Amino acid sequence: NAGVTQTPKFRVLKTGQSMTLLCAQDMNHEYMYWYRQDPGMGLRLIHYSVGEGTTAKGEVPDGYNVSRLKKQNFLLGLESAAPSQTSVYFCASSYGVMRRAASNQPQHFGDGTRLSIL
Amino acid sequence: TQLLEQSPQFLSIQEGENLTVYCNSSSVFSSLQWYRQEPGEGPVLLVTVVTGGEVKKLKRLTFQFGDARKDSSLHITAAQPGDTGLYLCAGPALGGSQGNLIFGKGTKLSVKP
Structure with missing residues (x-):
């Protein structure tokens, strides 16, 4: 009964490095954010x-790319990290x-990834 | 541009007190949602209000949707330390058939024992 799982939970990067954040959901949801x-x-x-x-x-969206190759996974990429992307x-x-009713559906959140870019 | 303005930004009260937080907009929303976010965690949905004038109760929490569907309030009776957290309101973005939401900046509530 995991819900939405984000990895990693914490990460420190240097300016210019790249990384990918992974999101996985086990609720068979169509929409991901x-x-x-x-x-x-x-x-x-x-x-x-x-x-x-x-x-x-x-x-x-600037500075980020995403991919949804599988329904359960949504990846967020930073190609060249900048300090302004610390978040x-x-x-x-x-x-x-x-x-029509999608806007009334609750969104289920993961616990977040804390990213610092030096 | 759609905006949801929440007030107050911060609120620190003693256990047992009552409080009300507000979510206001100049835009009409088809529905509004309220989430609570605890430190180190993601937001969790508390309630969705969909009809102008609607009142929903969740134990000690009372949610109201304005008649004109431009505002909402959350009233907590006899607040407890477990109510501490960030309260966010959210509504469908323009053209939000994809389920996109816009969020207010939140009210950070601290309830002291």
Whole structure:
């Protein structure tokens, strides 16, 4: 009964390094999301996916790439990390059975990845 | 641009006190959700309100959706230390058929024993 699992939980990178954050969900959810949470800024959507093989840009997509090769996994990549990308990253998932009602579906969040870029 | 403004930003109270936090917008929302986030964890959904004027109760928590569907409030009766956390409101983004939400910046509540 894991729900949404994010790995790693913590990471420190140097400027210019690359890394991939992994999100896995076991609830058979169609929709998945990546957010970043910064003090005083709230949760901001980076990228999202409405199904396997599909991705779309959110509010703050620059500097990030994503892939959804399998329904249960959603990967977030940083190709060349910058100090401005220091943040806590959250993955979430939700049902998308009926698109009209998708906005009322709860989003289920992982516990976050705390990323520091020096 | 859709915005959800939450107030107060911070709230520190003693156990047993009552409190109300607010979520306001100039935009109309088809629904609003409230989440609670505890330190080191992700947000967890508390409630979804979908009808203007709707009131929902969850034990000591009472949620209200404004008649015009532009605002919502969360009232906690006799707060306990276990209520400590960040309270976030969220609503569907414009064109949010993909389930996209916009979040307020949250109210950070601390309940002291």
